Amino acid sequence: xxxxxxxxxxxxxxxxxxxxxxxxxxxxxxxxxxxxxxxxxxxxxxxxxxxxxxxxxxxxxxxxxxxxxxxxxxxxxxxxxxxxxxxxxxxxxxxxxxxxxxxxxxxxxxxxxxxxxxxxxxxxxxxxxxxxxxxxxxxxxxxxxxxxxxxxxxxxxxxxxxxxxxxxxxxxxxxxxxxxxxxxxxxxxxxxxxxxxxxxxxxxxxxxxxxxxxxxxxxxxxxxxx
Numbered sequence: 001x002x003x004x005x006x007x008x009x010x011x012x013x014x015x016x017x018x019x020x021x022x023x024x025x026x027x028x029x030x031x032x033x034x035x036x037x038x039x040x041x042x043x044x045x046x047x048x049x050x051x052x053x054x055x056x057x058x059x060x061x062x063x064x065x066x067x068x069x070x071x072x073x074x075x076x077x078x079x080x081x082x083x084x085x086x087x088x089x090x091x092x093x094x095x096x097x098x099x100x101x102x103x104x105x106x107x108x109x110x111x112x113x114x115x116x117x118x119x120x121x122x123x124x125x126x127x128x129x130x131x132x133x134x135x136x137x138x139x140x141x142x143x144x145x146x147x148x149x150x151x152x153x154x155x156x157x158x159x160x161x162x163x164x165x166x167x168x169x170x171x172x173x174x175x176x177x178x179x180x181x182x183x184x185x186x187x188x189x190x191x192x193x194x195x196x197x198x199x200x201x202x203x204x205x206x207x208x209x210x211x212x213x214x215x216x217x218x219x220x221x222x223x224x225x226x
Contacts (some may be wrong), residue, residue, distance in 0.1 A: 002060050003022075005056055005057040005058075006020070006055065006057070007046065007057070008020070008054050009053050017039045017046075030189070032209065036194060049065050052066055082150060083143070083150050083160040089142060090134070091133075095129060095137065099117045100117050102152055116152055120151055124144040158182055162192060
């Protein structure tokens with residue numbers, strides 16, 4: 001499903017990623033780990049097409065991401081659900097309207113929207129708060145809205161970039177359990193995190209980055225600080 005082949009990325013003569021290669025199969029749950037500055041967020045930006053590699057090849061399904069033009073990216077991103085640390089919700093809309101907006105952008109029908117938007121919010125435990133505005137929700141609830149928005153169009157993969165970075169431990173595990181549930185339903189999950197406790201309790205595949213390089217790639221891996 002996802003393949004990085006000898007991918008490098010250089011900014012201002014500084015090599016942020018060096019010769020990165022790995023494959024992620026459908027329905028896998030993979031954690032990308034490493035200290036701040038290890039290259040996790042750069043890798044995510046390359047995967048979603050926000051940036052292009054200096055060298056190498058990135059494949060997602062039938063798409064070669066590194067060769068796509070800007071006008072081609074929306075089609076690819078409709079097959080990705082992306083979750084960020086800072087939520088990136090529309091502040092003047094309700095939880096329901098934030099989810100609906102993602103569906104409208106994807107060209108979904110009004111009938112689909114009426115059915116799927118409430119279902120996605122129910123799945124993340126916000127059925128009773130779907131009419132609340134963003135400022136009326138806690139941090140954990142805002143991230144749940146972001147997850148509902150990410151999954152409502154039934155993407156092939158959920159890409160979560162430090163999704164619990166702004167949350168307390170209770171809300172952190174609520175979000176991780178939601179990602180596990182989504183994965184169990186058949187969606188590939190790629191989680192970028194520097195949270196050691198999360199990774200070590202998940203006991204799923206772990207790709208470890210350090211200084212822009214993959215230093216470990218293990219099934220049921222651990223986050224080993226060096």
